[in-house]
Amino acid sequence: MILRFSIFLIILLSFVPSETWGTVYKWTDENGIIHFSDNPQKVPEEYRGRVEKMTPPEKSKEREPPRKPTVLFEQKTDLHGKNKQWWQGLVKKWEKKKGEAENRIEELQIEIRQLEFNKKAFGGMEKEKSRLTRLIQVAELRKNVAIRMLTEGLPEEARKAGAPVEWLINKPQ
Template structure:
């Protein structure tokens, strides 16, 4: 009996299964696209607008609530992926990445200033030094939030590009 169970267990481990995952996508009031794998993480005001994104070994498919997933028709050569041409995709990626780089540079500069302020604070212990540190920390956290938003926007553009079958060289 143990041999049969052991052989069934080994057989079940050896048979490959299709990898599938379901994610939800929604856009908030500011136009930021969000993703989650748990429907309960979606704010109540956006749940009815959320789309289920089926991800498997093949290309992702967006499923609208109440709709069934249908295969995407093949694009003809004269149709641009996602309704946009190569220049639009390249410019969009370039602008998002340059904004991200700018925010990261700002954050690095603020971090260096914060180190200097903390060094002064340990020497002088003045109230205005503490206020300056608190202000600088608030600025760093604001930039961190902007960086996170920018990464979400880039991820959303990547998803849209993947769904529209945009060539990888256009995404550089």
């Protein structure tokens, strides 16, 4: 049993790399062939004058600082994990709401003009004009809310979230 363990231990230790390096001697013969030996006595006498003594480099005691992994692209986010595209999507949403409100105001103003034209022809229709005027006020209120969000609300939210305000600028692509 002890013999088996000893053989196993010897085999195992033979595969462990050794940290001790010896001096290696290098020489080139007349045919240009490079030879190596760890024993200077094995170098032929005619080449002993041209032997190059090679010693392994000493290991540095200082460790190299760990390398930072290479990042192919850096995805920046705010404090809540939202990126530039998310913020620009929010801007587009509010710009769309503003545009829809402007379109609605324009449509309602056209209806009022038609109503005024018809009023001259047929008379009355004050209740309808009053209703359209209230709808215009609602659409203007929505437009103003969207403008305020775009100019004040979103920049303030971005500042609180640690997002650069530049992310709110939609550049034409």
